[in-house]
Amino acid sequence: MEIYQHFRKEEQPFIDQVLSWKELVEKQFLQKSSDFLDPREQKIFQSLIGNDEQFKLSFFGGTAETERKQAILAPYYESIEQTDFPIVMLHAVYPTKFITIEHRDVLGAFLSLGVQRKKLGDIVVGDGIIQLFVSSDIASFITFNLTSVKKATIEWIEKPLEEAILSSETWQSHMTFVSSLRLDIMMKEIYGISRQSAVQAIQKKFVKVNFRIVEDIAFVVEEGDIFSLRGKGRSRLKEIVGASKKNKAQINYDILK
Incomplete structure:
Protein backbone atom coordinates (compact mmCIF):
# COMPACT_ATOMS: atom_id res chain seq x y z
CA MET A 1 0.00 0.00 0.00
CA PHE A 85 -11.55 4.55 28.42
CA PRO A 86 -11.00 1.09 29.98
CA ILE A 87 -8.36 2.30 32.44
CA VAL A 88 -7.93 1.28 36.07
CA MET A 89 -5.54 2.91 38.51
CA LEU A 90 -3.92 0.58 41.04
CA HIS A 91 -2.41 2.11 44.18
CA ALA A 92 0.06 0.62 46.65
CA VAL A 93 2.34 1.80 49.45
CA TYR A 94 5.75 0.55 50.53
CA PRO A 95 8.13 1.35 53.44
CA THR A 96 10.70 3.89 52.20
CA LYS A 97 12.76 3.41 55.37
CA PHE A 98 13.81 -0.06 54.32
CA ILE A 99 13.80 -0.04 50.52
CA THR A 100 14.11 2.23 47.50
CA ILE A 101 11.89 1.47 44.52
CA GLU A 102 12.30 3.06 41.11
CA HIS A 103 10.24 3.13 37.93
CA ARG A 104 12.34 0.38 36.32
CA ASP A 105 11.83 -1.94 39.33
CA VAL A 106 8.06 -1.74 38.98
CA LEU A 107 8.19 -2.18 35.20
CA GLY A 108 10.46 -5.19 35.54
CA ALA A 109 8.17 -6.82 38.10
CA PHE A 110 5.16 -6.19 35.84
CA LEU A 111 6.81 -7.68 32.75
CA SER A 112 8.02 -10.70 34.73
CA LEU A 113 4.38 -11.78 34.96
CA GLY A 114 4.33 -12.31 31.20
CA VAL A 115 1.89 -9.45 30.61
CA GLN A 116 2.36 -7.42 27.45
CA ARG A 117 3.80 -3.92 27.84
CA LYS A 118 0.86 -2.45 25.93
CA LYS A 119 -1.46 -3.33 28.80
CA LEU A 120 0.40 -0.93 31.09
CA GLY A 121 0.24 2.83 30.92
CA ASP A 122 2.31 5.20 33.02
CA ILE A 123 3.98 4.23 36.29
CA VAL A 124 4.26 6.79 39.08
CA VAL A 125 6.63 6.10 41.97
CA GLY A 126 7.38 8.46 44.84
CA ASP A 127 7.21 9.02 48.60
CA GLY A 128 6.40 5.40 49.35
CA ILE A 129 3.58 5.24 46.79
CA ILE A 130 3.26 3.31 43.53
CA GLN A 131 0.46 3.97 41.08
CA LEU A 132 -0.12 1.98 37.91
CA PHE A 133 -2.48 2.79 35.07
CA VAL A 134 -3.52 -0.53 33.54
CA SER A 135 -6.06 -1.85 31.07
CA SER A 136 -9.20 -2.84 32.94
CA ASP A 137 -9.09 -6.38 31.56
CA ILE A 138 -5.90 -7.20 33.49
CA ALA A 139 -6.51 -5.21 36.67
CA SER A 140 -7.61 -8.22 38.71
CA PHE A 141 -4.71 -10.32 37.45
CA ILE A 142 -2.19 -7.67 38.47
CA THR A 143 -3.84 -7.20 41.86
CA PHE A 144 -3.54 -10.90 42.71
CA ASN A 145 -0.20 -11.70 41.08
CA LEU A 146 2.04 -8.63 41.36
CA THR A 147 2.62 -9.06 45.08
CA SER A 148 6.21 -7.86 45.40
CA VAL A 149 8.60 -5.34 43.91
CA LYS A 150 12.27 -5.86 44.80
CA LYS A 151 11.99 -7.02 48.42
CA ALA A 152 8.86 -5.08 49.27
CA THR A 153 5.53 -6.83 49.69
CA ILE A 154 2.89 -5.02 47.64
CA GLU A 155 -0.86 -4.94 48.11
CA TRP A 156 -2.85 -3.12 45.43
CA ILE A 157 -6.12 -1.30 45.81
CA GLU A 158 -8.13 0.25 43.02
CA LYS A 159 -8.58 4.01 43.31
CA PRO A 160 -10.44 6.56 41.19
CA LEU A 161 -8.36 8.36 38.59
CA GLU A 162 -9.06 11.64 40.37
CA GLU A 163 -6.75 10.48 43.18
CA ALA A 164 -3.74 10.09 40.91
CA ILE A 165 -0.62 11.75 42.25
CA LEU A 166 1.44 14.00 40.03
CA SER A 167 4.65 12.53 38.70
CA SER A 168 7.83 14.13 40.01
CA GLU A 169 9.40 13.69 36.57
CA THR A 170 10.16 16.90 34.73
CA TRP A 171 11.06 17.31 31.07
CA GLN A 172 13.46 20.05 30.01
CA SER A 173 12.91 21.39 26.49
CA HIS A 174 15.70 22.20 24.03
CA MET A 175 16.03 23.33 20.43
CA THR A 176 18.98 22.71 18.15
CA PHE A 177 20.08 21.95 14.60
CA VAL A 178 21.33 18.53 13.53
CA SER A 179 23.13 17.54 10.35
CA SER A 180 21.10 14.35 10.09
CA LEU A 181 18.21 12.52 11.72
CA ARG A 182 20.33 9.38 12.03
CA LEU A 183 20.23 7.78 15.46
CA ASP A 184 23.97 8.20 16.13
CA ILE A 185 23.81 11.90 15.33
CA MET A 186 20.75 12.38 17.54
CA MET A 187 22.36 10.60 20.50
CA LYS A 188 25.45 12.77 20.09
CA GLU A 189 23.45 16.01 20.10
CA ILE A 190 20.85 15.15 22.72
CA TYR A 191 23.18 13.62 25.30
CA GLY A 192 26.27 15.73 24.60
CA ILE A 193 28.59 12.81 23.86
CA SER A 194 31.05 12.19 21.05
CA ARG A 195 29.99 10.61 17.78
CA GLN A 196 32.19 7.62 18.52
CA SER A 197 30.61 7.15 21.97
CA ALA A 198 27.16 7.32 20.40
CA VAL A 199 28.06 4.68 17.81
CA GLN A 200 29.52 2.38 20.46
CA ALA A 201 26.47 2.76 22.72
CA ILE A 202 24.15 1.79 19.86
CA GLN A 203 26.28 -1.19 18.84
CA LYS A 204 26.44 -2.38 22.46
CA LYS A 205 22.61 -2.34 22.66
CA PHE A 206 22.59 0.52 25.17
CA VAL A 207 20.12 2.59 23.15
CA LYS A 208 16.38 2.07 22.89
CA VAL A 209 13.90 3.79 20.61
CA ASN A 210 10.28 3.53 21.73
CA PHE A 211 11.33 0.95 24.35
CA ARG A 212 12.97 -1.32 21.76
CA ILE A 213 16.72 -1.83 21.33
CA VAL A 214 17.99 -0.42 18.03
CA GLU A 215 21.44 -1.47 16.83
CA ASP A 216 21.46 0.36 13.49
CA ILE A 217 23.44 3.61 13.79
CA ALA A 218 21.80 4.85 10.57
CA PHE A 219 18.28 4.34 11.92
CA VAL A 220 16.26 7.46 11.02
CA VAL A 221 14.32 8.98 13.91
CA GLU A 222 10.83 10.47 13.66
CA GLU A 223 8.67 12.90 15.60
CA GLY A 224 7.27 11.33 18.74
CA ASP A 225 10.14 8.89 19.20
CA ILE A 226 11.24 8.23 22.79
CA PHE A 227 14.91 7.44 23.40
CA SER A 228 16.82 5.97 26.29
CA LEU A 229 20.59 5.74 26.63
CA ARG A 230 21.89 3.55 29.43
CA GLY A 231 23.32 5.71 32.18
CA LYS A 232 22.06 8.92 30.56
CA GLY A 233 18.29 8.67 30.97
CA ARG A 234 15.38 9.28 28.64
CA SER A 235 14.60 11.86 25.99
CA ARG A 236 12.04 12.39 23.26
CA LEU A 237 11.90 14.08 19.88
CA LYS A 238 9.05 16.53 20.19
CA GLU A 239 9.10 18.19 16.78
CA ILE A 240 11.06 18.43 13.55
CA VAL A 241 10.57 22.11 12.83
CA GLY A 242 12.17 22.37 9.41
CA ALA A 243 15.48 22.80 7.63
CA SER A 244 18.03 25.63 7.79
CA LYS A 245 19.68 27.31 4.80
CA LYS A 246 22.59 24.92 5.33
CA ASN A 247 20.18 22.00 5.10
CA LYS A 248 20.35 21.14 8.79
CA ALA A 249 17.21 19.94 10.55
CA GLN A 250 15.87 22.14 13.33
CA ILE A 251 14.45 20.00 16.14
CA ASN A 252 12.70 20.42 19.47
CA TYR A 253 13.51 17.72 21.99
CA ASP A 254 12.95 17.06 25.69
CA ILE A 255 15.25 15.47 28.26
CA LEU A 256 13.89 13.83 31.40
CA LYS A 257 15.48 15.38 34.48
Missing part, protein backbone atom coordinates in the same frame (compact mmCIF):
# COMPACT_ATOMS: atom_id res chain seq x y z
CA GLU A 2 1.17 3.50 -0.78
CA ILE A 3 0.53 4.57 2.81
CA TYR A 4 3.38 2.37 4.07
CA GLN A 5 6.03 4.50 2.37
CA HIS A 6 5.46 7.23 4.94
CA PHE A 7 6.30 4.96 7.87
CA ARG A 8 8.92 2.48 9.05
CA LYS A 9 8.69 -1.12 7.95
CA GLU A 10 8.35 -2.36 11.55
CA GLU A 11 5.35 -0.07 12.00
CA GLN A 12 3.31 -1.79 9.28
CA PRO A 13 1.53 -4.24 11.63
CA PHE A 14 0.34 -1.35 13.79
CA ILE A 15 -0.79 0.56 10.69
CA ASP A 16 -2.77 -2.48 9.54
CA GLN A 17 -4.38 -2.71 12.97
CA VAL A 18 -5.44 0.94 12.96
CA LEU A 19 -6.85 0.60 9.43
CA SER A 20 -8.84 -2.47 10.49
CA TRP A 21 -10.26 -0.52 13.47
CA LYS A 22 -11.17 2.30 11.13
CA GLU A 23 -13.05 -0.11 8.86
CA LEU A 24 -14.80 -1.70 11.87
CA VAL A 25 -16.00 1.64 13.23
CA GLU A 26 -17.14 2.73 9.78
CA LYS A 27 -19.14 -0.44 9.09
CA GLN A 28 -20.50 -1.29 12.54
CA PHE A 29 -20.88 2.23 13.98
CA LEU A 30 -19.18 1.21 17.24
CA GLN A 31 -16.46 2.71 19.39
CA LYS A 32 -13.11 0.97 19.30
CA SER A 33 -10.56 1.37 22.10
CA SER A 34 -6.89 0.46 21.90
CA ASP A 35 -4.34 -0.70 24.43
CA PHE A 36 -1.84 1.86 25.71
CA LEU A 37 0.13 3.54 22.94
CA ASP A 38 3.47 5.29 23.14
CA PRO A 39 3.73 8.82 21.69
CA ARG A 40 4.99 7.56 18.33
CA GLU A 41 2.01 5.20 17.98
CA GLN A 42 -0.34 8.00 18.97
CA LYS A 43 1.13 10.16 16.22
CA ILE A 44 0.75 7.37 13.65
CA PHE A 45 -2.86 6.81 14.70
CA GLN A 46 -3.62 10.51 14.40
CA SER A 47 -2.02 10.77 10.97
CA LEU A 48 -3.94 7.76 9.64
CA ILE A 49 -7.27 9.24 10.70
CA GLY A 50 -6.25 12.77 9.75
CA ASN A 51 -9.14 15.16 9.22
CA ASP A 52 -11.60 12.48 8.17
CA GLU A 53 -14.93 13.90 9.32
CA GLN A 54 -16.50 10.45 9.59
CA PHE A 55 -14.53 9.74 12.76
CA LYS A 56 -13.81 11.12 16.19
CA LEU A 57 -10.47 10.22 17.78
CA SER A 58 -9.46 10.84 21.38
CA PHE A 59 -6.48 9.87 23.57
CA PHE A 60 -6.34 9.48 27.35
CA GLY A 61 -3.98 7.74 29.73
CA GLY A 62 -5.47 8.31 33.16
CA THR A 63 -4.49 11.94 33.74
CA ALA A 64 -3.87 14.97 31.57
CA GLU A 65 -0.10 14.52 31.77
CA THR A 66 0.33 10.80 31.09
CA GLU A 67 2.73 9.85 28.32
CA ARG A 68 1.29 6.48 27.33
CA LYS A 69 -2.36 6.70 26.33
CA GLN A 70 -5.21 4.62 25.05
CA ALA A 71 -7.09 5.69 21.94
CA ILE A 72 -10.80 5.60 21.25
CA LEU A 73 -12.02 5.80 17.67
CA ALA A 74 -15.73 6.47 17.26
CA PRO A 75 -18.26 7.60 14.65
CA TYR A 76 -18.29 11.38 14.27
CA TYR A 77 -21.66 11.81 15.96
CA GLU A 78 -20.66 10.11 19.22
CA SER A 79 -19.14 11.89 22.20
CA ILE A 80 -16.07 10.40 23.88
CA GLU A 81 -15.75 10.81 27.63
CA GLN A 82 -12.79 9.98 29.85
CA THR A 83 -14.95 7.39 31.58
CA ASP A 84 -15.21 5.52 28.27
Whole structure:
Protein backbone atom coordinates (compact mmCIF):
# COMPACT_ATOMS: atom_id res chain seq x y z
CA MET A 1 0.00 0.00 0.00
CA GLU A 2 1.17 3.50 -0.78
CA ILE A 3 0.53 4.57 2.81
CA TYR A 4 3.38 2.37 4.07
CA GLN A 5 6.03 4.50 2.37
CA HIS A 6 5.46 7.23 4.94
CA PHE A 7 6.30 4.96 7.87
CA ARG A 8 8.92 2.48 9.05
CA LYS A 9 8.69 -1.12 7.95
CA GLU A 10 8.35 -2.36 11.55
CA GLU A 11 5.35 -0.07 12.00
CA GLN A 12 3.31 -1.79 9.28
CA PRO A 13 1.53 -4.24 11.63
CA PHE A 14 0.34 -1.35 13.79
CA ILE A 15 -0.79 0.56 10.69
CA ASP A 16 -2.77 -2.48 9.54
CA GLN A 17 -4.38 -2.71 12.97
CA VAL A 18 -5.44 0.94 12.96
CA LEU A 19 -6.85 0.60 9.43
CA SER A 20 -8.84 -2.47 10.49
CA TRP A 21 -10.26 -0.52 13.47
CA LYS A 22 -11.17 2.30 11.13
CA GLU A 23 -13.05 -0.11 8.86
CA LEU A 24 -14.80 -1.70 11.87
CA VAL A 25 -16.00 1.64 13.23
CA GLU A 26 -17.14 2.73 9.78
CA LYS A 27 -19.14 -0.44 9.09
CA GLN A 28 -20.50 -1.29 12.54
CA PHE A 29 -20.88 2.23 13.98
CA LEU A 30 -19.18 1.21 17.24
CA GLN A 31 -16.46 2.71 19.39
CA LYS A 32 -13.11 0.97 19.30
CA SER A 33 -10.56 1.37 22.10
CA SER A 34 -6.89 0.46 21.90
CA ASP A 35 -4.34 -0.70 24.43
CA PHE A 36 -1.84 1.86 25.71
CA LEU A 37 0.13 3.54 22.94
CA ASP A 38 3.47 5.29 23.14
CA PRO A 39 3.73 8.82 21.69
CA ARG A 40 4.99 7.56 18.33
CA GLU A 41 2.01 5.20 17.98
CA GLN A 42 -0.34 8.00 18.97
CA LYS A 43 1.13 10.16 16.22
CA ILE A 44 0.75 7.37 13.65
CA PHE A 45 -2.86 6.81 14.70
CA GLN A 46 -3.62 10.51 14.40
CA SER A 47 -2.02 10.77 10.97
CA LEU A 48 -3.94 7.76 9.64
CA ILE A 49 -7.27 9.24 10.70
CA GLY A 50 -6.25 12.77 9.75
CA ASN A 51 -9.14 15.16 9.22
CA ASP A 52 -11.60 12.48 8.17
CA GLU A 53 -14.93 13.90 9.32
CA GLN A 54 -16.50 10.45 9.59
CA PHE A 55 -14.53 9.74 12.76
CA LYS A 56 -13.81 11.12 16.19
CA LEU A 57 -10.47 10.22 17.78
CA SER A 58 -9.46 10.84 21.38
CA PHE A 59 -6.48 9.87 23.57
CA PHE A 60 -6.34 9.48 27.35
CA GLY A 61 -3.98 7.74 29.73
CA GLY A 62 -5.47 8.31 33.16
CA THR A 63 -4.49 11.94 33.74
CA ALA A 64 -3.87 14.97 31.57
CA GLU A 65 -0.10 14.52 31.77
CA THR A 66 0.33 10.80 31.09
CA GLU A 67 2.73 9.85 28.32
CA ARG A 68 1.29 6.48 27.33
CA LYS A 69 -2.36 6.70 26.33
CA GLN A 70 -5.21 4.62 25.05
CA ALA A 71 -7.09 5.69 21.94
CA ILE A 72 -10.80 5.60 21.25
CA LEU A 73 -12.02 5.80 17.67
CA ALA A 74 -15.73 6.47 17.26
CA PRO A 75 -18.26 7.60 14.65
CA TYR A 76 -18.29 11.38 14.27
CA TYR A 77 -21.66 11.81 15.96
CA GLU A 78 -20.66 10.11 19.22
CA SER A 79 -19.14 11.89 22.20
CA ILE A 80 -16.07 10.40 23.88
CA GLU A 81 -15.75 10.81 27.63
CA GLN A 82 -12.79 9.98 29.85
CA THR A 83 -14.95 7.39 31.58
CA ASP A 84 -15.21 5.52 28.27
CA PHE A 85 -11.55 4.55 28.42
CA PRO A 86 -11.00 1.09 29.98
CA ILE A 87 -8.36 2.30 32.44
CA VAL A 88 -7.93 1.28 36.07
CA MET A 89 -5.54 2.91 38.51
CA LEU A 90 -3.92 0.58 41.04
CA HIS A 91 -2.41 2.11 44.18
CA ALA A 92 0.06 0.62 46.65
CA VAL A 93 2.34 1.80 49.45
CA TYR A 94 5.75 0.55 50.53
CA PRO A 95 8.13 1.35 53.44
CA THR A 96 10.70 3.89 52.20
CA LYS A 97 12.76 3.41 55.37
CA PHE A 98 13.81 -0.06 54.32
CA ILE A 99 13.80 -0.04 50.52
CA THR A 100 14.11 2.23 47.50
CA ILE A 101 11.89 1.47 44.52
CA GLU A 102 12.30 3.06 41.11
CA HIS A 103 10.24 3.13 37.93
CA ARG A 104 12.34 0.38 36.32
CA ASP A 105 11.83 -1.94 39.33
CA VAL A 106 8.06 -1.74 38.98
CA LEU A 107 8.19 -2.18 35.20
CA GLY A 108 10.46 -5.19 35.54
CA ALA A 109 8.17 -6.82 38.10
CA PHE A 110 5.16 -6.19 35.84
CA LEU A 111 6.81 -7.68 32.75
CA SER A 112 8.02 -10.70 34.73
CA LEU A 113 4.38 -11.78 34.96
CA GLY A 114 4.33 -12.31 31.20
CA VAL A 115 1.89 -9.45 30.61
CA GLN A 116 2.36 -7.42 27.45
CA ARG A 117 3.80 -3.92 27.84
CA LYS A 118 0.86 -2.45 25.93
CA LYS A 119 -1.46 -3.33 28.80
CA LEU A 120 0.40 -0.93 31.09
CA GLY A 121 0.24 2.83 30.92
CA ASP A 122 2.31 5.20 33.02
CA ILE A 123 3.98 4.23 36.29
CA VAL A 124 4.26 6.79 39.08
CA VAL A 125 6.63 6.10 41.97
CA GLY A 126 7.38 8.46 44.84
CA ASP A 127 7.21 9.02 48.60
CA GLY A 128 6.40 5.40 49.35
CA ILE A 129 3.58 5.24 46.79
CA ILE A 130 3.26 3.31 43.53
CA GLN A 131 0.46 3.97 41.08
CA LEU A 132 -0.12 1.98 37.91
CA PHE A 133 -2.48 2.79 35.07
CA VAL A 134 -3.52 -0.53 33.54
CA SER A 135 -6.06 -1.85 31.07
CA SER A 136 -9.20 -2.84 32.94
CA ASP A 137 -9.09 -6.38 31.56
CA ILE A 138 -5.90 -7.20 33.49
CA ALA A 139 -6.51 -5.21 36.67
CA SER A 140 -7.61 -8.22 38.71
CA PHE A 141 -4.71 -10.32 37.45
CA ILE A 142 -2.19 -7.67 38.47
CA THR A 143 -3.84 -7.20 41.86
CA PHE A 144 -3.54 -10.90 42.71
CA ASN A 145 -0.20 -11.70 41.08
CA LEU A 146 2.04 -8.63 41.36
CA THR A 147 2.62 -9.06 45.08
CA SER A 148 6.21 -7.86 45.40
CA VAL A 149 8.60 -5.34 43.91
CA LYS A 150 12.27 -5.86 44.80
CA LYS A 151 11.99 -7.02 48.42
CA ALA A 152 8.86 -5.08 49.27
CA THR A 153 5.53 -6.83 49.69
CA ILE A 154 2.89 -5.02 47.64
CA GLU A 155 -0.86 -4.94 48.11
CA TRP A 156 -2.85 -3.12 45.43
CA ILE A 157 -6.12 -1.30 45.81
CA GLU A 158 -8.13 0.25 43.02
CA LYS A 159 -8.58 4.01 43.31
CA PRO A 160 -10.44 6.56 41.19
CA LEU A 161 -8.36 8.36 38.59
CA GLU A 162 -9.06 11.64 40.37
CA GLU A 163 -6.75 10.48 43.18
CA ALA A 164 -3.74 10.09 40.91
CA ILE A 165 -0.62 11.75 42.25
CA LEU A 166 1.44 14.00 40.03
CA SER A 167 4.65 12.53 38.70
CA SER A 168 7.83 14.13 40.01
CA GLU A 169 9.40 13.69 36.57
CA THR A 170 10.16 16.90 34.73
CA TRP A 171 11.06 17.31 31.07
CA GLN A 172 13.46 20.05 30.01
CA SER A 173 12.91 21.39 26.49
CA HIS A 174 15.70 22.20 24.03
CA MET A 175 16.03 23.33 20.43
CA THR A 176 18.98 22.71 18.15
CA PHE A 177 20.08 21.95 14.60
CA VAL A 178 21.33 18.53 13.53
CA SER A 179 23.13 17.54 10.35
CA SER A 180 21.10 14.35 10.09
CA LEU A 181 18.21 12.52 11.72
CA ARG A 182 20.33 9.38 12.03
CA LEU A 183 20.23 7.78 15.46
CA ASP A 184 23.97 8.20 16.13
CA ILE A 185 23.81 11.90 15.33
CA MET A 186 20.75 12.38 17.54
CA MET A 187 22.36 10.60 20.50
CA LYS A 188 25.45 12.77 20.09
CA GLU A 189 23.45 16.01 20.10
CA ILE A 190 20.85 15.15 22.72
CA TYR A 191 23.18 13.62 25.30
CA GLY A 192 26.27 15.73 24.60
CA ILE A 193 28.59 12.81 23.86
CA SER A 194 31.05 12.19 21.05
CA ARG A 195 29.99 10.61 17.78
CA GLN A 196 32.19 7.62 18.52
CA SER A 197 30.61 7.15 21.97
CA ALA A 198 27.16 7.32 20.40
CA VAL A 199 28.06 4.68 17.81
CA GLN A 200 29.52 2.38 20.46
CA ALA A 201 26.47 2.76 22.72
CA ILE A 202 24.15 1.79 19.86
CA GLN A 203 26.28 -1.19 18.84
CA LYS A 204 26.44 -2.38 22.46
CA LYS A 205 22.61 -2.34 22.66
CA PHE A 206 22.59 0.52 25.17
CA VAL A 207 20.12 2.59 23.15
CA LYS A 208 16.38 2.07 22.89
CA VAL A 209 13.90 3.79 20.61
CA ASN A 210 10.28 3.53 21.73
CA PHE A 211 11.33 0.95 24.35
CA ARG A 212 12.97 -1.32 21.76
CA ILE A 213 16.72 -1.83 21.33
CA VAL A 214 17.99 -0.42 18.03
CA GLU A 215 21.44 -1.47 16.83
CA ASP A 216 21.46 0.36 13.49
CA ILE A 217 23.44 3.61 13.79
CA ALA A 218 21.80 4.85 10.57
CA PHE A 219 18.28 4.34 11.92
CA VAL A 220 16.26 7.46 11.02
CA VAL A 221 14.32 8.98 13.91
CA GLU A 222 10.83 10.47 13.66
CA GLU A 223 8.67 12.90 15.60
CA GLY A 224 7.27 11.33 18.74
CA ASP A 225 10.14 8.89 19.20
CA ILE A 226 11.24 8.23 22.79
CA PHE A 227 14.91 7.44 23.40
CA SER A 228 16.82 5.97 26.29
CA LEU A 229 20.59 5.74 26.63
CA ARG A 230 21.89 3.55 29.43
CA GLY A 231 23.32 5.71 32.18
CA LYS A 232 22.06 8.92 30.56
CA GLY A 233 18.29 8.67 30.97
CA ARG A 234 15.38 9.28 28.64
CA SER A 235 14.60 11.86 25.99
CA ARG A 236 12.04 12.39 23.26
CA LEU A 237 11.90 14.08 19.88
CA LYS A 238 9.05 16.53 20.19
CA GLU A 239 9.10 18.19 16.78
CA ILE A 240 11.06 18.43 13.55
CA VAL A 241 10.57 22.11 12.83
CA GLY A 242 12.17 22.37 9.41
CA ALA A 243 15.48 22.80 7.63
CA SER A 244 18.03 25.63 7.79
CA LYS A 245 19.68 27.31 4.80
CA LYS A 246 22.59 24.92 5.33
CA ASN A 247 20.18 22.00 5.10
CA LYS A 248 20.35 21.14 8.79
CA ALA A 249 17.21 19.94 10.55
CA GLN A 250 15.87 22.14 13.33
CA ILE A 251 14.45 20.00 16.14
CA ASN A 252 12.70 20.42 19.47
CA TYR A 253 13.51 17.72 21.99
CA ASP A 254 12.95 17.06 25.69
CA ILE A 255 15.25 15.47 28.26
CA LEU A 256 13.89 13.83 31.40
CA LYS A 257 15.48 15.38 34.48
